[in-house]
Every structure is written in structure tokens, then in C-alpha cells.
Amino acid sequence: MGLVMDEFMKAAIDEARAGRAEGGIPIGAVLVHDGQILGQGHNRRVQMGSAIRHGETDALERAGRHPASVYQNSVMYTTLSPCSMCTGAILLYGIPKVVIGENKTFIGEEALLAERGVEVVVLNDQSCVQMMQDFIRDEPNLWNEDIGV
Amino acid sequence: MGLVMDEFMKAAIDEARAGRAEGGIPIGAVLVHDGQILGQGHNRRVQMGSAIRHGETDALERAGRHPASVYQNSVMYTTLSPCSMCTGAILLYGIPKVVIGENKTFIGEEALLAERGVEVVVLNDQSCVQMMQDFIRDEPNLWNEDIGV
Numbered sequence: 001m002g003l004v005m006d007e008f009m010k011a012a013i014d015e016a017r018a019g020r021a022e023g024g025i026p027i028g029a030v031l032v033h034d035g036q037i038l039g040q041g042h043n044r045r046v047q048m049g050s051a052i053r054h055g056e057t058d059a060l061e062r063a064g065r066h067p068a069s070v071y072q073n074s075v076m077y078t079t080l081s082p083c084s085m086c087t088g089a090i091l092l093y094g095i096p097k098v099v100i101g102e103n104k105t106f107i108g109e110e111a112l113l114a115e116r117g118v119e120v121v122v123l124n125d126q127s128c129v130q131m132m133q134d135f136i137r138d139e140p141n142l143w144n145e146d147i148g149v
Numbered sequence: 150m151g152l153v154m155d156e157f158m159k160a161a162i163d164e165a166r167a168g169r170a171e172g173g174i175p176i177g178a179v180l181v182h183d184g185q186i187l188g189q190g191h192n193r194r195v196q197m198g199s200a201i202r203h204g205e206t207d208a209l210e211r212a213g214r215h216p217a218s219v220y221q222n223s224v225m226y227t228t229l230s231p232c233s234m235c236t237g238a239i240l241l242y243g244i245p246k247v248v249i250g251e252n253k254t255f256i257g258e259e260a261l262l263a264e265r266g267v268e269v270v271v272l273n274d275q276s277c278v279q280m281m282q283d284f285i286r287d288e289p290n291l292w293n294e295d296i297g298v
């Protein structure tokens with residue numbers, strides 16, 4: 001990953017931006033299997049009144065049902081460090097690698113992922129940081145609700 | 150909890166049975182706040198083609214959006230030891246207590262819950278054990294898909 005941003009992280013950022021444009025929380029994720037997008041999604045707390053549709057879980061849901069072997073050859077791209085629930089979903093399905101846009105505005109369960117053998121790559125992309133900083137400034141209560149604070 | 154089973158675990162078992170009657174995986178859960186059911190649900194992998202609607206996450210989803218203070222005074226009742234994803238959801242929302250029907254057919258992340266300060270009560274109820282044993286015997290592939298094996 002050099003000067004040209006990975007196309008999958010770009011797709012995750014596009015999802016996050018689409019979610020914000022809908023009035024939602026700007027976090028997006030893309031599940032990639034063998035170099036192909038299997039599912040992509042974004043946080044839908046506001047849009048669906050959902051307590052469980054985070055970026056990563058929404059991507060998993062939209063990817064549909066798959067056998068373990070598919071997940072075990074997949075990578076989860078997410079714009080923000082994964083919370084406990086999304087970390088647990090990654091562990092449940094044995095996804096071996098997670099690429100994270102940034103962990104400066106929120107740090108989730110990266111240590112647990114690493115402890116369980118998941119490869120964790122943190123890009124600390126400035127556009128991801130800015131997107132969350134703007135959102136948290138504008139909607140602090142909504143953000144706290146989403147992370148159980 | 151003596152000879153008379155807790156009404157909330159009964160409700161969770163009823164959810165699990167309803168899910169099985171729909172052709173689904175028999176795991177149910179009930180989220181209780183201040184002695185009242187806030188949401189109840191069951192695994193909907195088959196019914197909704199869902200990768201994220203387990204018993205506990207379905208109960209959370211059907212409970213709708215709540216501030217952290219509500220979850221922090223709630224108890225999650227589930228017929229089966231919670232998987233990584235459902236454990237993560239419990240940790241995300243700071244639910245302080247989990248009552249588990251059984252952990253003989255599957256043991257999830259009870260150790261992680263306890264390590265994070267969640268009170269874990271395991272009933273090892275025979276009707277819960279039997280329900281899962283019957284299901285796993287009848288639908289081993291579906292069960293493996295649900296737990297990422």
C-alpha cells in the first residue's frame with residue numbers, strides 16, 4: 001500500500017460517506033474474498049434504527065451466507081478500528097486479516113484480534129480521521145450511543 | 150433460580166423453539182431491562198439468509214436503539230453459550246450480566262465475558278441441551294456454518 005490507496009479501502013470510504021449523506025454514522029466496510037468484493041456496507045443505526053448494523057456487520061450481512069472456507073480466505077476492510085461486536089464477528093467467521101482506515105478517533109479491539117492471530121493493518125488515513133472527527137464534533141450523542149458510552 | 154425456571158429463560162427457549170419451527174437454528178435470547186423484556190429474538194440465519202442475526206443480536210436488534218444507561222442495567226438471557234460476535238455485542242453495550250441456558254453443546258466466549266467483568270450464570274438446563282443436541286444431529290452442516298466451522 002503506497003501512494004495509491006487500495007481500491008477496497010476506497011470502497012469502504014465511499015460506503016462511509018454514503019452513510020453520512022443519509023444522516024447516519026460515517027463508518028463503512030468491505031468484505032473481500034479472493035480479490036473480489038463479497039459484500040460492502042455501512043453503519044445503519046440511524047437509517048434502520050439498528051443496534052447491530054455497524055460497518056463490518058452490515059458488510060457481512062449484505063455478503064449473505066457463506067461456508068467457513070470463504071471467510072477464511074477473506075479480508076475485512078473498515079474505515080474505523082472495529083468495536084467489540086465487529087471484532088467478535090471477525091473472530092466468529094475466522095477472517096484472517098483486517099485493514100483499518102484509522103484508529104485515532106476510536107480504538108476498538110485490535111489487541112484482541114492480534115492475540116487471536118488476526119493480521120491487523122492500520123493505515124491511519126487522514127481522510128478517514130477527518131471524516132470521524134467532523135462527525136463526532138457534529139453528533140457527539142449519536143456517536144456515544146453507537147459505542148455504548 | 151430454583152425448581153421454577155426463570156420466566157425470561159422460558160421466553161428465550163420459546164424463541165428458540167419458534168426458530169426451529171420456522172426451519173431455523175434453535176437459539177433464542179431475551180434482553181431484560183429492570184425486570185421487563187426490552188427485546189427478544191432468535192437466530193434467523195435460515196429465515197433471513199442472515200450472517201449476523203444470532204439469538205442475542207436479534208434480541209438487541211428487535212429491542213431497538215437505546216442509550217448506554219439502559220444496557221448497563223440489563224441482563225441478556227440466551228439459550229446457548231454466546232459466540233464471539235454475540236459476546237462482542239454484550240461487551241460493546243456494557244450489559245453486565247448474561248444468563249446462559251447451556252454450554253454443553255457449544256462453549257463460546259464465557260471466559261472473555263468474565264475477564265471483562267460480566268457476570269456469567271450457566272444453568273445447564275436439560276431442555277436447552279436436548280434442543281441443541283437434536284438440532285446438531287439433524288443439521289450438522291447448518292450448525293457448522295453458523296459457528297464458522
